[in-house]
Amino acid sequence: xxxxxxxxxxxxxxxxxxxxxxxxxxxxxxxxxxxxxxxxxxxxxxxxxxxxxxxxxxxxxxxxxxxxxxxxxxxxxxxxxxxxxxxxxxxxxxxxxxxxxxxxxxxxxxxxxxxxxxxxxxxxxxxxxxxxxxxxxxxxxxxxxxxxxxxxxxxxxxxxxxxxxxxxxxxxxxxxxxxxxxxxxxxxxxxxxxxxxxxxxxxxxxxxxxxxxxxxxxxxxxxx
Amino acid sequence: xxxxxxxxxxxxxxxxxxxxxxxxxxxxxxxxxxxxxxxxxxxxxxxxxxxxxxxxxxxxxxxxxxxxxxxxxxxxxxxxxxxxxxxxxxxxxxxxxxxxxxxxxxxxxxxxxxxxxxxxxxxxxxxxxxxxxxxxxxxxxxxxxxxxxxxxxxxxxxxxxxxxxxxxxxxxxxxxxxxxxxxxxxxxxxxxxxxxxxxxxxxxxxxxxxxxxxxxxxxxxxxx
Amino acid sequence: xxxxxxxxxxxxxxxxxxxxxxxxxxxxxxxxxxxxxxxxxxxxxxxxxxxxxxxxxxxxxxxxxxxxxxxxxxxxxxxxxxxxxxxxxxxxxxxxxxxxxxxxxxxxxxxxxxxxxxxxxxxxxxxxxxxxxxxxxxxxxxxxxxxxxxxxxxxxxxxxxxxxxxxxxxxxxxxxxxxxxxxxxxxxxxxxxxxxxxxxxxxxxxxxxxxxxxxxxxxxxxxx
Amino acid sequence: xxxxxxxxxxxxxxxxxxxxxxxxxxxxxxxxxxxxxxxxxxxxxxxxxxxxxxxxxxxxxxxxxxxxxxxxxxxxxxxxxxxxxxxxxxxxxxxxxxxxxxxxxxxxxxxxxxxxxxxxxxxxxxxxxxxxxxxxxxxxxxxxxxxxxxxxxxxxxxxxxxxxxxxxxxxxxxxxxxxxxxxxxxxxxxxxxxxxxxxxxxxxxxxxxxxxxxxxxxxxxxxx
Numbered sequence: 001x002x003x004x005x006x007x008x009x010x011x012x013x014x015x016x017x018x019x020x021x022x023x024x025x026x027x028x029x030x031x032x033x034x035x036x037x038x039x040x041x042x043x044x045x046x047x048x049x050x051x052x053x054x055x056x057x058x059x060x061x062x063x064x065x066x067x068x069x070x071x072x073x074x075x076x077x078x079x080x081x082x083x084x085x086x087x088x089x090x091x092x093x094x095x096x097x098x099x100x101x102x103x104x105x106x107x108x109x110x111x112x113x114x115x116x117x118x119x120x121x122x123x124x125x126x127x128x129x130x131x132x133x134x135x136x137x138x139x140x141x142x143x144x145x146x147x148x149x150x151x152x153x154x155x156x157x158x159x160x161x162x163x164x165x166x167x168x169x170x171x172x173x174x175x176x177x178x179x180x181x182x183x184x185x186x187x188x189x190x191x192x193x194x195x196x197x198x199x200x201x202x203x204x205x206x207x208x209x210x211x212x213x214x215x216x217x218x219x220x221x222x223x224x
Numbered sequence: 225x226x227x228x229x230x231x232x233x234x235x236x237x238x239x240x241x242x243x244x245x246x247x248x249x250x251x252x253x254x255x256x257x258x259x260x261x262x263x264x265x266x267x268x269x270x271x272x273x274x275x276x277x278x279x280x281x282x283x284x285x286x287x288x289x290x291x292x293x294x295x296x297x298x299x300x301x302x303x304x305x306x307x308x309x310x311x312x313x314x315x316x317x318x319x320x321x322x323x324x325x326x327x328x329x330x331x332x333x334x335x336x337x338x339x340x341x342x343x344x345x346x347x348x349x350x351x352x353x354x355x356x357x358x359x360x361x362x363x364x365x366x367x368x369x370x371x372x373x374x375x376x377x378x379x380x381x382x383x384x385x386x387x388x389x390x391x392x393x394x395x396x397x398x399x400x401x402x403x404x405x406x407x408x409x410x411x412x413x414x415x416x417x418x419x420x421x422x423x424x425x426x427x428x429x430x431x432x433x434x435x436x437x438x439x440x441x442x443x444x445x446x447x448x
Numbered sequence: 449x450x451x452x453x454x455x456x457x458x459x460x461x462x463x464x465x466x467x468x469x470x471x472x473x474x475x476x477x478x479x480x481x482x483x484x485x486x487x488x489x490x491x492x493x494x495x496x497x498x499x500x501x502x503x504x505x506x507x508x509x510x511x512x513x514x515x516x517x518x519x520x521x522x523x524x525x526x527x528x529x530x531x532x533x534x535x536x537x538x539x540x541x542x543x544x545x546x547x548x549x550x551x552x553x554x555x556x557x558x559x560x561x562x563x564x565x566x567x568x569x570x571x572x573x574x575x576x577x578x579x580x581x582x583x584x585x586x587x588x589x590x591x592x593x594x595x596x597x598x599x600x601x602x603x604x605x606x607x608x609x610x611x612x613x614x615x616x617x618x619x620x621x622x623x624x625x626x627x628x629x630x631x632x633x634x635x636x637x638x639x640x641x642x643x644x645x646x647x648x649x650x651x652x653x654x655x656x657x658x659x660x661x662x663x664x665x666x667x668x669x670x671x672x
Numbered sequence: 673x674x675x676x677x678x679x680x681x682x683x684x685x686x687x688x689x690x691x692x693x694x695x696x697x698x699x700x701x702x703x704x705x706x707x708x709x710x711x712x713x714x715x716x717x718x719x720x721x722x723x724x725x726x727x728x729x730x731x732x733x734x735x736x737x738x739x740x741x742x743x744x745x746x747x748x749x750x751x752x753x754x755x756x757x758x759x760x761x762x763x764x765x766x767x768x769x770x771x772x773x774x775x776x777x778x779x780x781x782x783x784x785x786x787x788x789x790x791x792x793x794x795x796x797x798x799x800x801x802x803x804x805x806x807x808x809x810x811x812x813x814x815x816x817x818x819x820x821x822x823x824x825x826x827x828x829x830x831x832x833x834x835x836x837x838x839x840x841x842x843x844x845x846x847x848x849x850x851x852x853x854x855x856x857x858x859x860x861x862x863x864x865x866x867x868x869x870x871x872x873x874x875x876x877x878x879x880x881x882x883x884x885x886x887x888x889x890x891x892x893x894x895x896x
Contacts, residue, residue, distance in 0.1 A: 074298040075339070078346060108328040108553065108780075109336045115299070122302060148820035149829035157821035332556075332777065372596035373605035381597035522746040523787070526794060552780040560781045563747070570750060 024062040025224055028084050028132075030076055031095040034140070034205055034213075035067025042207040048214040048221075061221070064089065072100045072111050073119045080123055085130045091224055092132045093217065094123070095177070097139035097163065098203060101155040117162050124170045134170065135220060138163050138178040140213070143194045143202045146185040150194065150202075173220060180216045248286040249448055252308050252356075254300055255319040258364070258429055258437075259291025266431040272438040272445075285445070288313065296324045296335050297343040304347055309354045315448055316356045317441065318347070319401070321363035321387065322427060325379040341386050348394045358394065359444060362387050362402040364437070367418045367426045370409040374418065374426070397444060404440045472510040473672055476532050476580075478524055479543040482588070482653055482661075483515025490655040496662040496669075509669070512537065520548045520559050521567045528571055533578045539672055540580045541665065542571070543625070545587035545611065546651060549603040565610050572618045582618065583668060586611050586626040588661070591642045591650045594633040598642065598650070621668055628664045696734040697896055700756050700804075702748055703767040706812070706877055706885075707739025714879040720886040720893075733893070736761065744772045744783050745791045752795055757802045763896055764804045765889065766795070767849070769811035769835065770875060773827040789834050796842045806842065807892060810835050810850040812885070815866045815874045818857040822866065822874070845892060852888045 029035050029045055038045040045065045052061055066083045068075070073096050084092055097116070104110030111119075124134050138160040143150025148157075160178045167174040181198060188197055195202040198209030205213060253259050253269055262269040269289045276285055290307045292299070297320050308316055321340070328334030335343075348358050362384040367374025372381075384402045391398035405422060412421055419426045422433030429437060477483050477493055486493040493513045500509055514531045516523065521544050532540055545564070552558030559567075572582050586608040591598025596605075608626045615622035629646060636645055643650040646657030653661060701707050701717055710717040717737045724733055738755045740747065745768050756764055769788070776782030783791075796806050810832040815822025820829075832850045839846040853870060860869055867874040870881030877885060 074302070074343075078298070078301065078343065103336075104332040104777075105556065107336065108332040109334050109339075110332055112327075112331065112333045115333075119298075119302065143826075147829060149826055149833060151826040151830070153826035153829075154815075154821055154823040157819060157825075158823065161821060328553075329780065367602075371605060373602055373609060375602045375606065377602035377605075378591075378597055378599040381595060381601075382599070385597060522750070522791075526746070526749065526791060551784075555784065556776040556780040557782050557784045557787075558780055560775075560779065563781075567746075567750065 024060055025091060026062045026064065026087070026089040027091040027093060027221065027224075028064045028066050028087055028089040029093050029095065030080070030084055031067040031093075032071040032099055033067065033069035034098070034203075035065055035095060036069050037204065038067055038210070039065035042210055044205065044210040044213040044217070047210055048218060051214060051218065070099060071096065072103065073097070073116050073123065074111065077119050077123045077126075080126055084127060084132070088130075089132050091135060091221075092127050093135045093137065093175070093221075094120075095137040095139075095175075096120075097159050098142060098156075101139065101152050101159055102142050102203070104155065105151060113158065113162060116159060117166060120163070120166050121170065124166070124172060128170070133173075133224075135173040135175060136163060136167055137175040137217075140177050140181045140205075141185075141199065141203070144185050144189055144197050144199060145192050145194055146182055146189055147192060175217055175220050177213070177216060181212075184212060248284055249315060250286045250288065250311070250313040251315040251317060251445065251448075252288045252290050252311055252313040253317050253319065254304070254308055255291040255317075256295040256323055257291065257293035258322070258427075259289055259319060260293050261428065262291055262434070263289035266434055268429065268434040268437040268441070271434055272442060275438060275442065294323060295320065296327065297321070297340050297347065298335065301343050301347045301350075304350055308351060308356070312354075313356050315359060315445075316351050317359045317361065317399070317445075318344075319361040319363075319399075321383050322366060322380075325363065325376050325383055326366050326427065328379065329375060337382065337386060340383060341390060344387070344390050345394065348390070348396060352394070357397075357448075359397045359399060360387060360391050361399040361441075364401045364405045364429075365409075365423065365427070368409050368413055368421050368423060369416050369418055370406055370413055371416060399441055399444050401437070401440060405436075408436060472508055473539060474510045474512065474535070474537040475539040475541060475669065475672075476512045476514050476535055476537040477541050477543065478528070478532055479515040480519040480547055481515065481517035482546070482651075483513055483543060484517050485652065486515055486658070487513035490658055492653065492658040492661040492665070495658055496666060499662060499666065518547060519544065520551065521545065521564050521571065522559065525567050525571045525574075528574055532575060532580070536578075537580050539583060539669075540575050541583045541585065541623070541669075542568075543585040543587075543623075545607050546590060546604075549587065549600050549607055550590050550651070552603065553599060561606065561610060564607060565614060568611070568614050569618065572614070572620060576618070581621075581672075583621040583623060584611060584615050585623040585665075588625050588629045588653075589633075589647065589651070592633050592637055592645050592647060593640050593642055594630055594637055595640060623665055623668050625661070625664060629660075632660060696732055697763060698734045698736065698759070698761040699763040699765060699893065699896075700736045700738050700759055700761040701765050701767065702752070702756055703739040704743040704771055705739065705741035706770070706875075707737055707767060708741050709876065710739055710882070711737035714882055716877065716882040716885040716889070719882055720890060723886060723890065742771060743768065744775065745769070745788050745795065746783065749791050749795045749798075752798055756799060756804070760802075761804050763807060763893075764799050765807045765809065765847070765893075766792075767809040767811075767847075769831050770814060770828075773811065773824050773831055774814050774875070776827065777823060785830065785834060788831060789838060792835070792838050793842065796838070796844060800842070805845075805896075807845040807847060808835060808839055809847040809889075812849050812853045812877075813857075813871065813875070816857050816861055816869050816871060817864050817866055818854055818861055819864060847889055847892050849885070849888060853884075856884060 029038060037043050045063050049063050052058055064087060076096055100111035100116050127134050139156055142152040142156060164174060185197060198205060198212060200206045253262060261267050269287050273287050276282055288311060300320055324335035324340050351358050363380055366376040366380060388398060422429060422436060424430045477486060485491050493511050497511050500506055512535060524544055548559035548564050575582050587604055590600040590604060612622060633645060646653060646660060648654045701710060709715050717735050721735050724730055736759060748768055772783035772788050799806050811828055814824040814828060836846060857869060870877060870884060872878045
């Protein structure tokens, strides 16, 4: 009974806020498999949409997922015209880099650091020139151990430093997902396990991981 | 004395042919370090230019090198607007793929076969849409042994098959450099050496290699 | 009825030959997962044992499997005392090398060519010094395509050449499995498929593969 | 003049102590290129020998280098009989593991963690059974950056944890070189450089590195 009432209140709130909103802020999430799964039932974009609705801000934001599994920075560059610019978003959140590092060890087809930077800068320039604001993120995790003993930690830390530099160069807002995730692991992963806290398989997020990602990104998005 | 006379004849021939030529056919060679070196003193583009001049066809063709060391298919995609389309060539010879394979073993940053194909198709489309004709080449060698015992031979053969498919799909002329080079090796590399016949270091071409490449490409180019 | 009679004849033959045999020739098959599976219901050692029995030679040979999945040449070296020498065989068939090549691309833990040779020579010396005769084999396949376009073909061909040299150096009989398998593929794999002819997964043998391996090895073993 | 006197004093001390010492403690340093260079003019074994002499303990210890460039754990196993056991040392200091990790990224021929452990345990057992005491070390560095952003840091940390476990299992003394080096870097490498502090090339030690290594090892050795 209580639940039904709550649902009704949420529904009403959603209706009201959507009536109010004349120009919702369109945000495209541009990324890899995590973002592709982000629009699934428990994905981070889905959870963020609900979260926003519960805050009564449903009409203020339009969240669009544009993730494709296996994507690296140059794949985003290849498809940015169709999948981002054509959608005319105000904000583009780029969350990429895991495969650029991971595929070095999984399939010997990672991305060299200098090319990662070159493609990232070129991509940002293209999107900014089209009139959208760009927010970029450091990569989350490949392995949840928090003592820097996951095989790819060296590169993940190095590529995070590159991304921070790219954010400065291009005057982009930065969401330091890697730091947020590592801080979370230190607090919550007491057995220093490689997976099962925020991920199912060391990389892809479980429901808690998607929730934490949604909350972390929201801290930046709410200011738009 | 004889040499001077010959030089004079060549010079005259060059002058005559260049007077005749009102619209030379502009050809851009788009590739990696081999093409970057191709415009050097003994590079294949330089040798081809001389070869063409000696045939009295100097004014008929304008050869432009657009090679950058370390480039893979996606690097060509990134710079095709500035380095190819902006030059408005009639013909574009794309000679790429060695690094896409080689970097798998040298730095774990090669290109997956499916992405190689996707970027190649996208690149050809962009260049064809700009009005240029595209010619594509299979990769030459990483190691000159001719019994398929060079470490990367498996992939070089596989990526060559992909390139042949791409040529068909996009109705491009194909220059089968790999076959030409392997046939040459079978005939001339009697000790089955890994380098020193057409290359200095298993990959980059020595003067003979550049000459053979120029001659091989010429068989296709002369028909334009 | 006829079958029963045949069975009876085989049985009798078996009995007779086993009575005759006072000292069966003990043969240890020393290798990786293929040899580990070799003692399974359809494995090549099991099939060879049946084959030998059907020829009425059941008592002449004692076949022992000593294969462990994932083994490379240095793993054989580590366990040769317990798993080979302790069994006092007359003959040791070493069939190794696939993982030494394959793990380069699957997990970046392959074996350098020079160390492959060094460990192989050391292993043979230890076994020969213990009084056993050593027979060695070239590696079969990682991918069944017969135009040298499987990713690891270059190395498989190179390591096969090394194994032939090792056989000469140590005066070992050689079973050229790679050549036998490739000849079979050329004849029988008309669609040039990567798996499904002799293997289930490009490497591990299906029943036909085990049968062909048993028959190929038998050609050498029958002379002991 | 003063120098000459000092030299004389040292010489006398050396003579005296070497007369006193009837049974110097023989220590074999068993490792890779760093240990091979350790017996060079500025190498850590050479520096430690001098250091010991200056302390007047020259006759108490006999230090023997047994390092070979490129060695991994299984290479030590292969040559432990000739290079360690045959020398009948009281103490064996094993300092290995860098190549086991590094060759994963440099040549795709690293050592899997489980095999690293298996060979290490087998090696220790063989040496302990021969009557020597074994001391083992965690690996130093592949890159001197101290924020865990060197590419191989993840694995170096993971393999260090394995080595600590191996020390416990086999009741070996442990010298935690990695921790010592990292602590040094934090204090002295203010610009977070990848090389030039203790190494020449991110791995091989410069004179300061050899000195620091000698001092670090001495803290354990002096107790024998």
